[in-house]
Amino acid sequence: NPCVFLKIGEDGKGTRYVLDEYYFSSKDKGYQKTDSQYADDMEEFIGEDTIERIFVDPSAASFIAELRQRELPVWEAENEVIDGIRTVATAIANDTLYVLKRCKNLLREFASYVWDPKSQKLGIDKPLKEHDHALDALRYFIYTISKSPTFDVW
Numbered sequence: 001n002p003c004v005f006l007k008i009g010e011d012g013k014g015t016r017y018v019l020d021e022y023y024f025s026s027k028d029k030g031y032q033k034t035d036s037q038y039a040d041d042m043e044e045f046i047g048e049d050t051i052e053r054i055f056v057d058p059s060a061a062s063f064i065a066e067l068r069q070r071e072l073p074v075w076e077a078e079n080e081v082i083d084g085i086r087t088v089a090t091a092i093a094n095d096t097l098y099v100l101k102r103c104k105n106l107l108r109e110f111a112s113y114v115w116d117p118k119s120q121k122l123g124i125d126k127p128l129k130e131h132d133h134a135l136d137a138l139r140y141f142i143y144t145i146s147k148s149p150t151f152d153v154w
Contacts, residue, residue: 002026003038004137005045006106015096016142020045021134023105035066042067055140077140084143088135091142106134 005022022045026032033041042054055077056064067074078084091097099106109132 002028002105002133003033003041004105004134005042006103006134006137006141007045007049007051008138008141015098016091018097018099018103018106018138020100021103021106023134035063038063039066039070039072042072043070055144057136057140075144078144078147079140080143081139084139087143087146088139097142103134106138109133109135 002023002025004024006018007020008016008018010016022041024033024038024041051073054067054072054074056067056074058064058076058079064074064076088097099110101107
């Protein structure tokens with residue numbers, strides 16, 4: 001699976017902007033990276049920017065451990081899929097979420113996101129787990145923030 005990092009900022013009025021992305025697909029590159037290499041990439045991606053929090057899929061336990069060992073501000077993200085998708089959709093509809101053009105993979109995934117037709121025939125909303133890793137990263141952030149009133153400084 002591709003590894004995705006998103007850099008997201010807020011304008012102080014509640015509007016969030018996806019400013020940059022890191023996207024590494026071992027399938028496309030022809031080799032895999034370790035958690036330590038991804039953490040190196042994360043630190044390089046952060047650069048001199050001040051990062052308040054890093055939200056990570058809770059299933060990535062070894063990567064979370066690596067980031068914590070480096071004393072990065074990592075939090076396990078809320079991973080509810082359908083409610084998370086709805087929260088992202090609401091932010092877009094309310095004009096409180098924008099994506100910069102340089103985030104090509106995230107924008108591409110918005111255009112290719114599809115629902116599972118077999119599940120839909122059963123009346124179940126379930127996305128296909130294809131071409132959605134950048135969207136998952138966005139969902140982790142948006143939904144976790146929406147569920148956690150203590151995360152109010154961005």
